[in-house]
Amino acid sequence: MQATVPxxxxxxxxxxxxxxxIVGLYWGLIHAPPDAYQGNAQRIMYLHIPSILTAYLSxxxxxxxxxxxxxxxxxxxxxxxxxxxxxxxxxxxxxxxEGSIWGKPTWGVWWTWDARLTLTAILLLIFVGYLMLxxxxxxxxxxxxxxxxxxxxxFLDIPLIHMSVYWWRTLHQPPSILRPDKAPWDNIHPAMxxxxxxxxxxxxxxxxxxxxxxxxxxEMTEEIKTRRMDRGR
Amino acid sequence: xxxxxxxxxxxxxxxxxxxxxxxxxxRRFRRAQRxxxxxxxxxxxxxxxxx
Amino acid sequence: xxxxxxxYLLLRKDLVLELRRRESLLTMFFFGTxxxxxxxxxxxxxxxxxxxxxxxxxxLAFLFTGTLGLTQLFEAERTNxxxxxxxxxxxxxGALFLAKTCFNIILMVAVEIVVVPLFWILFNLRxxxxxxLLLGVAFLGTIGFCVLGTLxxxxxxxxxxxxxxxPLVLFPLMVPVILATIRCMEAILRNGNMGDALPWLRLxxxxxxxxxxxxxxxxxxxxxx
Numbered sequence: 001m002q003a004t005v006p007x008x009x010x011x012x013x014x015x016x017x018x019x020x021x022i023v024g025l026y027w028g029l030i031h032a033p034p035d036a037y038q039g040n041a042q043r044i045m046y047l048h049i050p051s052i053l054t055a056y057l058s059x060x061x062x063x064x065x066x067x068x069x070x071x072x073x074x075x076x077x078x079x080x081x082x083x084x085x086x087x088x089x090x091x092x093x094x095x096x097x098e099g100s101i102w103g104k105p106t107w108g109v110w111w112t113w114d115a116r117l118t119l120t121a122i123l124l125l126i127f128v129g130y131l132m133l134x135x136x137x138x139x140x141x142x143x144x145x146x147x148x149x150x151x152x153x154x155f156l157d158i159p160l161i162h163m164s165v166y167w168w169r170t171l172h173q174p175p176s177i178l179r180p181d182k183a184p185w186d187n188i189h190p191a192m193x194x195x196x197x198x199x200x201x202x203x204x205x206x207x208x209x210x211x212x213x214x215x216x217x218x219e220m221t222e223e224i225k226t227r228r229m230d231r232g233r
Numbered sequence: 234x235x236x237x238x239x240x241x242x243x244x245x246x247x248x249x250x251x252x253x254x255x256x257x258x259x260r261r262f263r264r265a266q267r268x269x270x271x272x273x274x275x276x277x278x279x280x281x282x283x284x
Numbered sequence: 285x286x287x288x289x290x291x292y293l294l295l296r297k298d299l300v301l302e303l304r305r306r307e308s309l310l311t312m313f314f315f316g317t318x319x320x321x322x323x324x325x326x327x328x329x330x331x332x333x334x335x336x337x338x339x340x341x342x343x344l345a346f347l348f349t350g351t352l353g354l355t356q357l358f359e360a361e362r363t364n365x366x367x368x369x370x371x372x373x374x375x376x377x378g379a380l381f382l383a384k385t386c387f388n389i390i391l392m393v394a395v396e397i398v399v400v401p402l403f404w405i406l407f408n409l410r411x412x413x414x415x416x417l418l419l420g421v422a423f424l425g426t427i428g429f430c431v432l433g434t435l436x437x438x439x440x441x442x443x444x445x446x447x448x449x450x451p452l453v454l455f456p457l458m459v460p461v462i463l464a465t466i467r468c469m470e471a472i473l474r475n476g477n478m479g480d481a482l483p484w485l486r487l488x489x490x491x492x493x494x495x496x497x498x499x500x501x502x503x504x505x506x507x508x509x
Contacts, residue, residue: 029240040236044243051247070502090254094247101243105236122456129453136443146439149502150453153435156498157457160491164460167483168467206251213258220265227272231279 001219001226004076005212013209020202024195032195041105044098046195050203051095052120057207058088059123059155062130066151069144078144079218081151082134087210089127095120115169122161126154140225287379294375294383299390308356308391316349316399320406334407339469342403343462346396346422347429351451353391354433357384358441367441381434381503385496388430389423396422417472424488425465431495432457435503464488 028046035042065081068074099117100110111117130150137143302309323329323341361367370380400415400422436454440446464484471481478485 025244029244034236038236041239043240047243047247087254090250094250097246098243101239101246105239122459125456126453129449129456133440133443133449133453136445136449137440138444139442142442146443149435149439152502153432153495153498154457156494157460160460160487160494161457164463164484164487167487168463210251210255210258213255213262217258217262217265220262220269224265224268224272227269227276231272231275 001075001223003216003219005216010209010212010216013205013212017202017205017209020198020205024199024202027191027195027198032191033189035192038106041102044102046199048095048098048102049196050200051091051098052116053200054203054207055088055092055095055120055123057204058084058091059127059158061211062088062151063155066148066155069148070152075144075222076219078148079215079222081147083211083214083218085127085130085134085147085151087207087214089124089131091207092120092124092127096124113169115166118169119162119165122165123158126157130154287376287382290375290379291382291386294370294379295386298383298387302387302391308353309394311356312349312353312391312395313398315352316345316395317402319345319348320399320403324406329407331408334409335411335473336470338403338407338409338473339466342400342418342422342469343425343466345399346392346426347455347458347462349395349399350388350392350426350429350433351454353388354430354437354450354454355447357388357434357437377504378500381438381499384438385430385434385499388434389426392426392430393423396426411473414472414476417477418469421465421468421472421485421488424485424492425461427492428461428488428495429458431492431499435495435499438503460487460491464491 024046028043032043032046034040061084062081065077065079065084068077069081096117099120103112103117104110130147133150134143134147137146320341323345327333327337327341329337358367361370371377396419400419403409404412404415433450433454436450440450440453443449464487467484468478468481468488471477471479471484
């Protein structure tokens with residue numbers, strides 16, 4: 001299968017991602033000041049917010065790939081959806097881990113059913129379900145269609161899941177000292193904002209780098225299958 | 234664990250996981266490349282045999 | 285309209301089959317009742333606890349019973365290549381989707397109409413006036429469940445471990461329905477009407493409308509011959 005993204009472009013992307021990751025690390029860990037309330041633990045935010053945004057981006061790409069595949073039935077779109085799902089699971093799982101670790105020094109617990117963590121957990125379950133569906137259907141094209149349907153339904157459902165979980169959490173706020181939904185946007189120091197922005201761009205670049213690699217892998221796997229089938233004749 | 238401990242734990246897990254994934258991708262990549270090479274050389278042989 | 289007529293024909297076929305053999309209906313009904321007993325043992329339901337747990341227990345019972353029904357959904361078509369025949373016919377596939385969804389809704393509603401009063405009797409609840417409104421909300425939730433369930437049931441027809449896979453992919457997507465239905469039911473039991481749960485009701489309605497529409501449009505690609 002002809003490579004959609006040429007090899008040296010991928011290389012540049014990777015190098016750029018690496019540079020920004022390093023800059024982001026410096027800015028987040030050293031340059032930005034510690035938070036007034038949370039101390040240094042707040043620095044996990046520079047991982048957490050980019051991660052979750054990347055995870056949502058991933059799901060959007062799954063949606064786009066799914067729609068295109070159902071419309072045009074081109075294998076490339078299916079590979080896009082599959083690749084985005086695989087990397088999406090990765091980033092979603094990382095988001096949950098980061099959120100949990102951030103929670104321990106901040107709220108004293110490893111897990112809380114606040115809106116953000118719960119939503120991320122549900123997102124992970126949907127992603128995992130998507131990948132399981134793919135692996136449990138034997139025939140290629142049927143698996144691709146099935147996954148595409150699930151991808152579309154899942155994506156359309158996400159705003160509804162968002163609303164319902166946020167309402168559930170805000171209307172039933174337990175009268176405790178925990179305020180997990182307090183956004184970190186309030187009174188944010190400019191250096192923090194820059195750190196966040198740099199890390200965000202770094203994550204996006206890294207994401208697309210990984211996606212391009214995984215996509216190419218998908219293309220090659222497809223080529224191997226086609227060649228094997230041709231040989232069989 | 235002090236605050237920094239948690240920070241390093243989080244950053245450590247994230248970056249090592251991403252690196253591991255990158256390596257796993259590269260490994261699958263190389264394996265796929267080898268297979269493609271094998272299949273194309275086998276095709277070449279077949280073509281020669283047919284001539 | 286042609287779509288509705290086709291839907292009606294397919295639905296009638298399924299209903300006739302079901303009324304003759306009563307496989308799904310009876311199984312679902314007994315399973316739902318069985319769950320109530322299991323809940324009683326598991327949660328040690330004393331009168332004070334029961335009222336606040338009622339919506340959750342009811343909806344859990346319906347979810348599991350409904351999942352049972354979903355796995356049976358295309359059973360009739362599995363033998364003798366009936367499904368292929370249906371798909372090859374000039375029937376609008378949207379009609380097949382609507383028919384299967386309605387069929388499942390009817391089964392579930394039949395079970396709900398029996399199980400809810402049964403729950404009231406078994407656990408000595410007094411609030412009988414709340415039952416009609418409660419069933420109404422359950423009906424809306426059931427629509428949401430059956431719409432997504434039918435879509436995913438069609439999609440997982442040829443998958444391995446189908447009985448496990450279907451709930452696995454379905455349940456996370458059902459979160460809005462679960463939350464909305466239970467919140468509405470709680471409001472009804474507390475106040476006798478919707479009151480502050482009105483936004484939840486709107487969410488539930490929105491969910492139903494969105495996915496019925498999506499379902500009709502998308503079902504074409506759900507089942508491949």
